Amino acid sequence: MARTTDAHRRRAGRVGRRVALYAVLIGLSLLFLLPYYIILRNALSTRAQITGFQWVWFPSHPDWSNLADLLHASSPVLRAMLNSAVIATVQTVAQLAVAATAGYGLARIGYRHANKVFLLLLGTLMVPSAVTFVPTFAVVAALGWINTLLGIIMPGVFSVFTMFIFRQAFLDFPRDLEEAGRLDGLGPWGVFLRVVLPNSVGVTVALGTISFIWSWNGFLWPLVVGQDESTWTIQVALSTFLNSYNLNLPGLFAASLLSVLPVMLLFLVLQRHIAQGVKMSGLKG
Amino acid sequence: MTETGQRVRRRRTARTFWSFVAPMALGVTIFVLTPIVWGLTLSFSSAQTTIRPTRFVGLANYLQILSDPAFRHSLVLVVVFALLIVPGTLALSLCLALLVNATPWGKGIFRTIFFIPTACSYVVASAVWRMSLFNGLPTGLANRVAGWFGQDPVAWIGQLDPPLYWFVLVTVRLWLQVGFYMIIFTAGLQEIPQELYEAARIDRVRNVFQELRYITLPLLRNTTISVAVVCLIGAFQAFDEFYNILGSAGGGAQGNLSLAMPPLVYLYSIAFRGQNYGLGSAGGFVLTIVIVVFTLVQGKLLGLNRGQNN
Known part of the structure; x- marks a missing residue:
């Protein structure tokens, strides 16, 4: 008898603990989703509904005109979105290409000084990039790339960190596969392009999505180099609207919603890869 | 051959x-x-309105920027910011990782919800925090909630005393990055061999807190150190949320930014608004040294714990 009450109590304790756990998790989830809900609500509300004294949870007649106003040919928001798409895509692809080839060279080509070159490159990670943004601006200005997309893209292409991750991945690559490629008459580049890369899709997608999101969301560098409206990224455009004298509140949130959508889609589709990429980035120091 | x-x-x-x-x-x-x-x-040069060094001036730029109270204040500010952000991020992201790990079902959904702020930019989050959540008007969400409890609306951002803007600036960064570090901690948790917990149960380690104290936390030390380093370096380079939450029309260091200007915003304003690239570069190197020193100190602190525990 005593034993059953004991078991009962233990089970009740476990159930109670689970209820508490889920209560905490659901509460936190609502808190974490709140900002996204605010973006959506504000984007579909009128100014009066957003700032009205009566709190409106969700407009009964969503105001799609905020979004529609952004979607015309001469819209600065669309222009900025396009700039961001070009910058993030080119930067990501170029970064992967440069980092993967260098990573492979360092991992597999038995050059005498490979280690010295590797350590020299790795040493540059010691200097925080945002701290050198003034002299990097000087270099980009000397190249005549101020107010060009190229100026925004190029300094972000050469990521020693991405190279480092690729090198680690290639060090673990099965040598037998490479050997088989060599027996088929492939040179080092052939082995790299036809054997190693096709079998390294996981790490490439992981690093690529992370890089794309960081590039899309980046703010300081595009603000410094792309001051002209024609080179605004979506983040610079949003910041300019946010800090303008005659702020269009629903318009700001409609544009925010538009800017978040592509990344959100990418995020939900590739979440597993992104998580993988984050785990690898966790090594960064 | x-x-x-x-x-x-x-x-x-x-x-x-x-x-x-x-x-x-x-x-x-x-x-x-x-x-x-x-x-x-x-x-080490005079370089005003030009990106080319015009004249060697020795340490003049360094002396000038170090004697500038605004720059010194910005360094103090960013140290305080890092002291709030790093422990806050470590504690919250570890808690989230442990909570999600402990759930029997729904792990994937909760993990996605906490991770999804990673997709948001600092600019967009700043807009939400500044315009809706912590709007100083009675209609801002935080003020509305305070109103339900009979509190008067407060200016979250626009006043020095009490410095409520700290709460706004810290929460926005926590929301944006906690899920990211949660994923790293989750990876660390998955590497802890399950047998250790079973062995500990035989050794009368019974409740969750003892498990945490004797197994989970010690085995997560390397993860914790790397998270702390990345998080610290990130906090020292804070720019986006300060610029966008405290900024004002016209940009630069006006408006509420005079309340709390981190070094990067300060350097941005002297280099690109004041066009003094020599001074801006000197400030950049001073900041680098500060970051390196704090990273080493933090490593030392986290490393010292290791000595005590073993």
Whole structure:
């Protein structure tokens, strides 16, 4: 008898603990989703509904005109979105290409000084990039790339960190596969392009999505180099609207919603890869 | 093999190596090494309204920026910011990882919900925090909630005393990055062998807190250190949320930014608004030194714990 009450109590304790756990998790989830809900609500509300004294949870007649106003040919928001798409895509692809080839060279080509070159490159990670943004601006200005997309893209292409991750991945690559490629008459580049890369899709997608999101969301560098409206990224455009004298509140949130959508889609589709990429980035120091 | 054969082969290997590594080496030389050298040169030169060093001035830029109360204040501010952000992020992201790990079902959904702020930019989050959540008007969400409990609305951002803007600035960064670090902690948790917990149960480690104290936390030390380092360096380079939450029309260091200006915003304003690139570069190197010192101190602190526990 005593034993059953004991078991009962233990089970009740476990159930109670689970209820508490889920209560905490659901509460936190609502808190974490709140900002996204605010973006959506504000984007579909009128100014009066957003700032009205009566709190409106969700407009009964969503105001799609905020979004529609952004979607015309001469819209600065669309222009900025396009700039961001070009910058993030080119930067990501170029970064992967440069980092993967260098990573492979360092991992597999038995050059005498490979280690010295590797350590020299790795040493540059010691200097925080945002701290050198003034002299990097000087270099980009000397190249005549101020107010060009190229100026925004190029300094972000050469990521020693991405190279480092690729090198680690290639060090673990099965040598037998490479050997088989060599027996088929492939040179080092052939082995790299036809054997190693096709079998390294996981790490490439992981690093690529992370890089794309960081590039899309980046703010300081595009603000410094792309001051002209024609080179605004979506983040610079949003910041300019946010800090303008005659702020269009629903318009700001409609544009925010538009800017978040592509990344959100990418995020939900590739979440597993992104998580993988984050785990690898966790090594960064 | 003959000597010349060896040399020919060696040269061929070198050529192959550089065909792979040259683009990266060239890019790093132009966009990383050159800026570092150029920045050092600028910092010892007079370079106003020009990106070319015009005259060697020795340590003048360094002395000027170190004697500038605004810059010193910005360094103090960012240290306080880091002291709030780093422990806050470590505690919250570890808690989330442990909570999600402990759930019997729904792990994936909760993990996605906490991770999804990673997709948001600082600019968009700043807009939400500034315009809706912590709007100083009675209609801002935080003020509305406070109103339900009979509190008067407060200016979250626009006043020095009490400095409520700290709450706004800290929460926005926590929301944006906690899920990211949760994923790293989750990876760390999955590497802890399950047998350890079973063995500990035999050794009368019964409740969750003892497990945490004797197994989970010690085995997560390496993860914790790397998270702390990345998080610290990130906090010292804070720019986006300060610029966008405290900024004002016209940009630069006006408006509420005078309340709390981190070093990067300050350097941005002297370099790009004041066009003094020499002074801006000197400030950049001072900040680098501060970051390196704090990273080392933090490593020392986290490393010292190791000595005590073993």
